[in-house]
Every structure is written in structure tokens, then in C-alpha cells.
Amino acid sequence: MYGWGVNGGGSGIGRAVCQRLASEGAAVVVADLNREAALETVDALQAPRGQGHMAAHVDVSSKDSVNRLITLIQTRYFQPPSVCVNAAGITQDDFLLSLEEEQFDKVIQVNLKGTFLVTQAVAQALVTCGAAKGSIINVGSIVGKVGNIGQVNYSASKAGVEGLTRTAAKELSRFGIRCNCVLPGFITTPMTDKVPDKVLSKLLTLVPLGRMGEPAEVADVCAFLASDDSRYITGTSVEVTGGLFMG
Numbered sequence: 001m002y003g004w005g006v007n008g009g010g011s012g013i014g015r016a017v018c019q020r021l022a023s024e025g026a027a028v029v030v031a032d033l034n035r036e037a038a039l040e041t042v043d044a045l046q047a048p049r050g051q052g053h054m055a056a057h058v059d060v061s062s063k064d065s066v067n068r069l070i071t072l073i074q075t076r077y078f079q080p081p082s083v084c085v086n087a088a089g090i091t092q093d094d095f096l097l098s099l100e101e102e103q104f105d106k107v108i109q110v111n112l113k114g115t116f117l118v119t120q121a122v123a124q125a126l127v128t129c130g131a132a133k134g135s136i137i138n139v140g141s142i143v144g145k146v147g148n149i150g151q152v153n154y155s156a157s158k159a160g161v162e163g164l165t166r167t168a169a170k171e172l173s174r175f176g177i178r179c180n181c182v183l184p185g186f187i188t189t190p191m192t193d194k195v196p197d198k199v200l201s202k203l204l205t206l207v208p209l210g211r212m213g214e215p216a217e218v219a220d221v222c223a224f225l226a227s228d229d230s231r232y233i234t235g236t237s238v239e240v241t242g243g244l245f246m247g
């Protein structure tokens with residue numbers, strides 16, 4: 001299998017997605033703002049059949065950077081990735097009453113605009129090369145649905161990712177491209193390492209399965225959404241939350 005482009009692949013959930021797909025024999029493009037982290041991910045991947053994995057730098061919030069990445073991929077593999085996972089994301093938390101405009105803009109630029117730029121670039125490349133099918137998987141968050149204290153910027157960006165994904169799914173289905181979201185709850189990664197223990201233990205009391213999720217548990221759902229096993233699924237969001245906020 002060729003063609004996993006994973007941005008945010010240098011850490012946490014993105015890295016787990018790369019590992020899961022490489023274990024199935026896919027050639028994986030690991031792209032991240034942190035080039036060293038992307039290289040570390042590639043170094044630890046199981047060897048693929050065929051053309052090999054690739055580490056690349058990308059800033060998903062920059063159109064030029066995203067376009068350079070797509071060109072690089074096409075030069076190396078002679079085709080765009082048939083599967084793209086948008087896992088790059090950041091938080092800059094503060095209460096609504098004190099959040100700075102710059103913190104709002106920055107999170108929207110990376111999480112929402114970045115998802116737009118990559119989704120658009122990959123879809124354009126797939127349509128241009130006449131690919132018969134593709135799967136784009138955007139990593140949203142359960143807080144885009146339910147909100148979260150201190151995350152007005154982040155929850156808005158993730159709600160936007162869901163709207164973008166549903167619209168992209170409607171527009172791209174005629175080209176055989178499916179678009180779906182995964183909505184993680186609280187997953188053990190460097191992102192949640194920043195959350196104070198006191199807050200995490202309080203949140204955990206709300207999780208029916210009683211624990212944080214592992215990045216691999218999100219990666220498993222991404223693998224399903226990428227595969228033909230989900231061929232009749234598009235425009236949906238799959239919650240990976242241990243039951244948090246169900247209903």
C-alpha cells in the first residue's frame with residue numbers, strides 16, 4: 001500500500017498513525033513543523049515495501065510550505081498520497097475573558113486553516129492526477145462538540161474542522177475522495193502532558209472507560225477510515241473518547 005501523508009507525524013497521535021500504517025506495509029510521508037521529530041518517527045518505522053518512507057518539514061498554516069510538501073511528495077513518489085491524515089495541532093489555552101487575539105489567531109491558523117490548506121492541496125493533486133480514490137482524515141476533538149473551559153480558541157478551531165470535513169466530503173465524493181474526522185477525547189501525548197494533573201484526574205472521573213486513551217487507539221480508527229473497510233463512510237466524525245460526553 002502506498003500513500004500515507006501524515007502531518008503532525010513527529011509526535012503523539014500523528015506518530016502513532018505513522019507506526020500503524022507502516023506496520024501494514026504502507027510507505028509513509030511523515031511531515032511536521034519539527035523536522036528532527038519527523039526524522040525520529042521515520043527512523044523508528046517498520047521498513048515498507050516499495051519506495052520507502054520520507055520525513056519532511058511542513059508548516060501547515062503556510063500555503064507555500066504545504067505546496068512545497070506536495071511537490072516534494074510527487075517528485076519522490078510520482079503521485080499524491082492516497083491517504084492524508086491531518087494530525088498537526090496546537091493549544092494556547094486561556095479563559096475567554098483574558099485570551100489574547102494573537103492566541104486565538106494562532107490556534108485557528110494551525111488547526112483550522114492548516115487543515116483547509118492540506119485538504120485542498122491533497123484533493124487538488126488527487127483530482128489532477130485522476131486518482132480513482134482517496135481518503136482524508138482530519139483529527140478534530142471532542143471539545144469541538146462540547147466546549148472546554150480555557151479552550152475557546154481550540155474548541156472553535158476543532159468545531160470548524162468538523163464543518164470543513166463534512167463540506168469537503170460532499171464536494172469531493174464525486175471524485176472518489178472520502179473525508180472523515182476522528183474526535184479524540186483525552187489521549188496521553190505531549191499535548192495533554194501540559195494539562196495539570198488535578199484537572200486531568202477530574203476529567204477522568206467523567207470517562208466511562210475510566211482512563212486516558214493511547215495514541216495507538218486513535219491510530220486504529222484512522223487506519224479503519226483510510227481502508228476500504230470504511231468505503232461507504234464519508235462526512236462523519238468518529239469519537240475516540242472512552243465514552244466521554246456520550247449522548
Ligand code: NAD
Binds near residue numbers: 033034058090142183
Ligand atoms: P502533539 O503535540 O504530541 O503533536 C502535535 C504535532 O503537531 C507535533 O509534532 C508538532 O510539531 C506538530 N505541529 C504543530 N504545529 C504544526 C504546524 N504548524 N505544521 C506542522 N506540524 C505542526 O499533540 P497530539 O496530542 O498528538 O495531537 C495531535 C492532534 O490530535 C492535534 O490536532 C490535536 O489537537 C488532536 N487532539 C489531541 C488530543 C489529546 O488528548 N492529545 C485530544 C483531541 C484532539
